[in-house]
Amino acid sequence: MSLLTVGSVAFDAIETPFGKTDKIIGGAGTFIAIASSYFQKNQRLVSVVGEDFPQDTLDDLRVRGVDLQGLQIKSGEKTFFWSGKYHNDMNSRDTLVTELNVLEHFDPIIPSSYQGTEFLMLGNLSPTVQRLVIERLEERPKLIAMDTMNFWMDIAWDELMKTLRLVDVLIINDEEARQLSKEFSLVKAAKKIKSMGPKILVIKKGEHGALLFHGEDVFFAPALPLEDVFDPTGAGDTFAGGFMGYLSTVEEVNFENLKRAIIVGSAMASFCVEKFGTERLMTLTDREIENRVQKFVNLVQFDMIAAINA
Amino acid sequence: MSLLTVGSVAFDAIETPFGKTDKIIGGAGTFIAIASSYFQKNQRLVSVVGEDFPQDTLDDLRVRGVDLQGLQIKSGEKTFFWSGKYHNDMNSRDTLVTELNVLEHFDPIIPSSYQGTEFLMLGNLSPTVQRLVIERLEERPKLIAMDTMNFWMDIAWDELMKTLRLVDVLIINDEEARQLSKEFSLVKAAKKIKSMGPKILVIKKGEHGALLFHGEDVFFAPALPLEDVFDPTGAGDTFAGGFMGYLSTVEEVNFENLKRAIIVGSAMASFCVEKFGTERLMTLTDREIENRVQKFVNLVQFDMIAAINA
Numbered sequence: 001m002s003l004l005t006v007g008s009v010a011f012d013a014i015e016t017p018f019g020k021t022d023k024i025i026g027g028a029g030t031f032i033a034i035a036s037s038y039f040q041k042n043q044r045l046v047s048v049v050g051e052d053f054p055q056d057t058l059d060d061l062r063v064r065g066v067d068l069q070g071l072q073i074k075s076g077e078k079t080f081f082w083s084g085k086y087h088n089d090m091n092s093r094d095t096l097v098t099e100l101n102v103l104e105h106f107d108p109i110i111p112s113s114y115q116g117t118e119f120l121m122l123g124n125l126s127p128t129v130q131r132l133v134i135e136r137l138e139e140r141p142k143l144i145a146m147d148t149m150n151f152w153m154d155i156a157w158d159e160l161m162k163t164l165r166l167v168d169v170l171i172i173n174d175e176e177a178r179q180l181s182k183e184f185s186l187v188k189a190a191k192k193i194k195s196m197g198p199k200i201l202v203i204k205k206g207e208h209g210a211l212l213f214h215g216e217d218v219f220f221a222p223a224l225p226l227e228d229v230f231d232p233t234g235a236g237d238t239f240a241g242g243f244m245g246y247l248s249t250v251e252e253v254n255f256e257n258l259k260r261a262i263i264v265g266s267a268m269a270s271f272c273v274e275k276f277g278t279e280r281l282m283t284l285t286d287r288e289i290e291n292r293v294q295k296f297v298n299l300v301q302f303d304m305i306a307a308i309n310a
Numbered sequence: 311m312s313l314l315t316v317g318s319v320a321f322d323a324i325e326t327p328f329g330k331t332d333k334i335i336g337g338a339g340t341f342i343a344i345a346s347s348y349f350q351k352n353q354r355l356v357s358v359v360g361e362d363f364p365q366d367t368l369d370d371l372r373v374r375g376v377d378l379q380g381l382q383i384k385s386g387e388k389t390f391f392w393s394g395k396y397h398n399d400m401n402s403r404d405t406l407v408t409e410l411n412v413l414e415h416f417d418p419i420i421p422s423s424y425q426g427t428e429f430l431m432l433g434n435l436s437p438t439v440q441r442l443v444i445e446r447l448e449e450r451p452k453l454i455a456m457d458t459m460n461f462w463m464d465i466a467w468d469e470l471m472k473t474l475r476l477v478d479v480l481i482i483n484d485e486e487a488r489q490l491s492k493e494f495s496l497v498k499a500a501k502k503i504k505s506m507g508p509k510i511l512v513i514k515k516g517e518h519g520a521l522l523f524h525g526e527d528v529f530f531a532p533a534l535p536l537e538d539v540f541d542p543t544g545a546g547d548t549f550a551g552g553f554m555g556y557l558s559t560v561e562e563v564n565f566e567n568l569k570r571a572i573i574v575g576s577a578m579a580s581f582c583v584e585k586f587g588t589e590r591l592m593t594l595t596d597r598e599i600e601n602r603v604q605k606f607v608n609l610v611q612f613d614m615i616a617a618i619n620a
Contacts, residue, residue: 088494187536208519219612225528260612260613290616290617300529307574
């Protein structure tokens with residue numbers, strides 16, 4: 001099996017109550033590819049950077065099994081740059097700078113060697129670019145997942161609806177689910193969103209965990225209660241990376257494996273927030289990941305006997 | 311085993327986006343006693359009402375096994391009355407009216423037949439009244455749990471600290487835990503609060519579930535994702551009632567049984583919000599409760615195999 005990720009590879013500059021970074025490596029595609037690399041060793045990336053992007057980081061990705069034939073390096077141009085500042089509660093942030101640069105006219109070229117990829121993860125990008133990728137794959141992947149955000153609902157609703165009809169899994173946060181469905185109740189939101197195309201919906205609730213809707217089934221995964229969230233940047237993409245990385249290794253995409261994939265994604269996201277940017281994700285061991293997953297098992301497992309002792 | 315509940319028995323008038331009630335039956339003591347009555351048949355209640363309180367409701371409580379010798383009925387006085395209006399998100403509300411009436415000078419008299427009660431649940435009341443109850447019990451109960459609220463932290467901090475030192479379990483919501491501990495992280499908050507006295511802490515997060523802290527162990531129980539929350543009034547007290555009702559029937563208060571008690575409390579709270587006030591809680595069957603508990607099992611259970619397929 002193989003996984004193709006399409007998403008931004010970027011520079012971020014982040015300010016949190018705990019500190020401030022200069023330009024560091026960020027981007028949805030980066031977080032997804034790194035997180036999934038712990039599970040899926042056969043990976044491809046479609047993205048674009050400028051000539052200012054460090055060769056070291058590309059080497060790091062290659063070492064992790066990420067094929068970079070689909071990563072365009074635009075000479076004379078600059079890499080996408082985002083800068084943001086988190087508020088004290090770490091749940092909200094202000095965007096300070098967004099420089100689209102190479103992302104402004106991104107044409108997602110699919111190398112011929114990428115044809116036949118079984119799993120496709122579309123990171124948050126314009127729904128038009130996301131759909132272009134699907135259309136350029138000669139054979140439909142076994143599973144297509146996508147992320148999106150409020151911005152595209154505001155400015156590209158019709159395009160978003162067209163793309164949504166083509167995907168199997170939508171991974172968004174609670175605020176986005178509410179805007180997309182115009183429903184406050186996430187149960188009602190899930191019903192509406194599933195009628196837009198995706199048969200599987202994952203709603204991320206940050207520190208409150210994540211919900212999986214699949215047919216009539218619902219699964220709830222907690223977030224790990226943490227003493228500190230150091231930097232939430234990329235946690236959602238890391239979740240998606242762990243989710244798709246794990247899912248692309250299993251025999252069958254069914255409810256039981258989707259539940260496991262959500263737990264794996266949650267575990268990966270819990271590492272991401274421990275340090276700035278991708279730092280913590282670069283040094284994980286298999287044992288650390290298994291131990292973290294076990295913490296999730298311990299956090300929610302209970303053995304129910306009859307509630308009422310007659 | 312037996313359970314003594316101390317808490318308000320009151321009138322509420324509630325407005326939600328779904329409708330509006332006249333004066334209906336409310337009060338922490340009422341919700342706790344009704345919810346726990348499905349599990350614990352040997353119950354006592356210490357509270358106070360005015361002569362305006364309906365005899366029918368008292369009969370309903372007696373039928374449920376609640377001994378009312380400790381319920382004072384003050385002739386010529388009026389029952390505590392609260393009126394509130396929920397906002398559209400159902401997570402915040404405005405208090406429209408608070409008439410303390412009989413609660414203003416409440417002296418919690420303990421009937422001699424209540425001495426020796428093994429489990430004590432102190433609903434949200436002034437910490438001075440809560441402590442008075444503990445002091446008036448000749449033999450310390452096997453387990454003392456209490457609820458409190460921001461109001462007492464604002465006006466009776468020292469009294470609250472004295473009472474907290476005497477209890478085993480504190481059941482509060484996330485906002486209250488943050489105010490009590492002056493910590494935003496609930497993990498840090500839990501550590502601080504446990505140093506104030508309670509060795510067991512339950513933090514209710516409303517639609518986001520509940521956390522149990524016990525020694526070094528943490529357990530997370532989800533809330534049931536619901537299409538509609540009709541009226542959240544009393545959900546927290548119903549949770550506490552289910553929790554203590556169940557716990558007072560088990561052999562030993564250990565982590566495994568505390569986890570089950572949290573799930574039972576969550577299940578009972580999920581019924582409470584389906585109708586106004588105590589309405590839904592009055593008609594439950596054992597089978598409905600067991601089925602609802604099973605929904606919680608299904609919502610979170612997964613069978614993790616190795617995350618990483620080597």
